[in-house]
Amino acid sequence: MSGPAEVELDNAPVDMVSALHFSPATPDHLLVSSWDGSVRLYDVTKDDQLVSVQHRAPVLDVVYREPGRAYSAGLDGSVRIVDLEKGTLQTLGTHQSAARSVVWSSSYNFLLSGSWDATVRAWDVRSPTPQILAAPQPERVYSMDADKERLVVAMAGRHVRVWDLRMLRERAGHKEPAQVRESSLKYQVRKVACMMDGEGFASSSVEGRIAIDYYEASDGAQSRKYAFKCHRTTVDGVENIFPVNALTFHPRYNTLLSGGSDATVSIWDISTRKRIKQIPKFRAAVQAIAVSRGGERIAIGCGDGLEDGDKPVMASVFVRMSGEEAKPKPKAS
Incomplete structure (x- = not known):
């Protein structure tokens, strides 16, 4: 439901929202990708759709690089440059199966894509031969995220790989990850998100859980990791468990936002292991979250689709002014 600090955008996609990404330069501009094959750019202050660029296949992820340019990952395996000023597409390269995730490394100025073909590929978007390398993975890539120095890849089979971006950037092709891990979650990973302070990452599963992990291998750092139950409801004594589809860290407060198929968004203080707030319930499952x-x-971004295949799609995008609702509460002295 909408509140005074929240608006629903007009001209939403006609199929499920797959990803959201704010412009790195203009906080009023929001990119929305969808299973309807579109990448749409909105001015959220005016509730105005500025451009819609149509792909041949569903778009599974999008990243906003700079004013006028974005990169998309398609179900047809394509990784594309989206020219938001001209409304055109250019194929950067292709995977042998669906391209599930795209991430831009702002530290080293290259693009990364992960696919169900069990590879992570690095692209120099300025080069006439853009592919830097294709790094084989043990399983299909479900989600990726990066901080300034690392790329975290979450895969099927509970595989997790942490890569040093400096090594991936080398055209010589260092293909060994810095860390080989097993997911702290027992069931399929839906989403991974890197902490803003560069200390670790969060991951979520189809089984209503979130895990908090740290890169440092010391006993002290590893003792801080934990997992917790979330996005669950109890009705008539029966616990209903929902997938956690969306994760992102707040850029100012390093608090964690999660969205689930229970149609709610929660904000967590990972240092105190407590929920700060739950945003009032939406009409449909939350599939994506972004913070400017x-x-x-x-x-x-909301819409039923994966869990309720017999229901009509209800795609919608809401934008709310955050204020300090994601700010951690003062710790008791």
């Missing part, structure tokens, strides 16, 4: 670079706005 300065933390002023939170975008939420």
Whole structure:
């Protein structure tokens, strides 16, 4: 449901939202990708759709690189440059199966894509031969995220790989990850998100859980990791468990936002292991969340589809002014 600080965008996609990404330069501009094959750019202050670029296949992820340019990952395996000024597409390269995730490394200026073909590929978008390398993975890639120095890849079979971006950037092709891990979650990973302070990452599963992990291998650092139950409801004594589809860290406060198929968004203080707030329930499952670079706005993409295949799609995008609702509460002295 909408509140005074929350608006629902007009001209939403006609199929499920797959990803949201705010412009790194203009906090009013929001990219929305969808299973309907579109990448749409909105001015959220005016509730105005500025452009819609149509792909041949469902778009599973999108990343906003700079004003006028984005990169998309398609179910047809394509990784494409999206020219938001001209409304055109250019194929950067292809995977042998669906391209599930795209991540831009702002530290080293290259693009990364992960696929169900069990590879992670690195792309130099300025080169006439853009593919830097294809790094084989043990399983299909379900989700990726990066901080300044690392790329975290979550896969089927509970595989997790942490890569040093400096090594991936080398055209010589260092293909060994810095860390080989097993997911802290027992069931399929839906989403992974890197902490803003570069200390670790969060991952979520189809079984209503979130895990908090740290890179450092010391006993002290590893003792801080934990997992917790979330996005669950109890009705008439029966616990209903929902997938956690969306994760992102707040850029100012390093608090964690999660969205689930229970149609709710929660904000967590990972240091105190407590929920700060639950945003009032939406009409449909939350599939994607994004926070603007300065933390002023939170975008939420909703729509039933994966869990309720017999229901009509109800795609919608909400944008709310964040204020300090994601700020950790003062710790008791």
